């Protein structure tokens with residue numbers, strides 16, 4: 001059963017990813033019922049009305065009643081799917097009533113996170129590929145990717161967020177288009193130079209959530225993973241307290257010296 005479930009879309013870890021999952025299951029159920037009915041009628045017709053039984057085909061060519069039915073019924077089914085779909089889409093885009101805001105900036109090839117308000121205001125840091133992944137990715141490296149936990153899926157400074165909190169993201173870029181993507185959050189958003197996109201999450205369970213840049217952004221596109229560590233609000237506050245005076249904004253990127261942008 002577990003293997004079978006792996007074929008389905010994951011539930012994700014946020015309020016919206018679950019809403020998206022529920023919508024997906026609702027529409028999928030309707031599709032399966034339609035599939036069973038249509039193929040069932042087809043199979044029955046092929047079997048019951050076959051030539052060898054001597055069935056004589058009907059000769060009529062038009063039926064107003066039937067045409068009305070096969071127009072109105074699909075239309076009604078589409079409406080039944082459209083209403084919850086639009087409702088979910090609007091909720092996904094509604095970044096109002098956020099309890100805190102994090103600004104995400106894409107760079108070639110790492111991320112910057114800035115906490116915009118609350119206790120964490122002023123906390124800002126770069127998040128780049130962890131050193132062991134960076135070492136192992138070289139062609140003639142002494143370190144094998146097999147020896148690295150979460151190879152290419154680990155960063156030096158993960159984004160730390162509180163659970164059960166409505167968090168707004170402001171997403172932009174400093175050079176080319178990137179895309180910030182954590183599959184378990186149920187969305188991905190392009191980060192575009194000169195534009196600010198918005199999105200939001202409310203993470204339900206503490207844990208580590210991994211993603212990646214999802215927009216081909218140049219040579220090291222494959223080497224800018226996203227790691228989010230979700231903590232209980234109390235643990236998050238402790239992290240902020242221990243963090244705010246030691247912003248390592250000037251850290252190096254995976255071992256290489258880098259200019260301050």
Ligand SMILES: [Cu+2]
Pocket residue numbers: 106107109177178179213214215216217221224
């Ligand atoms: Cu990128």
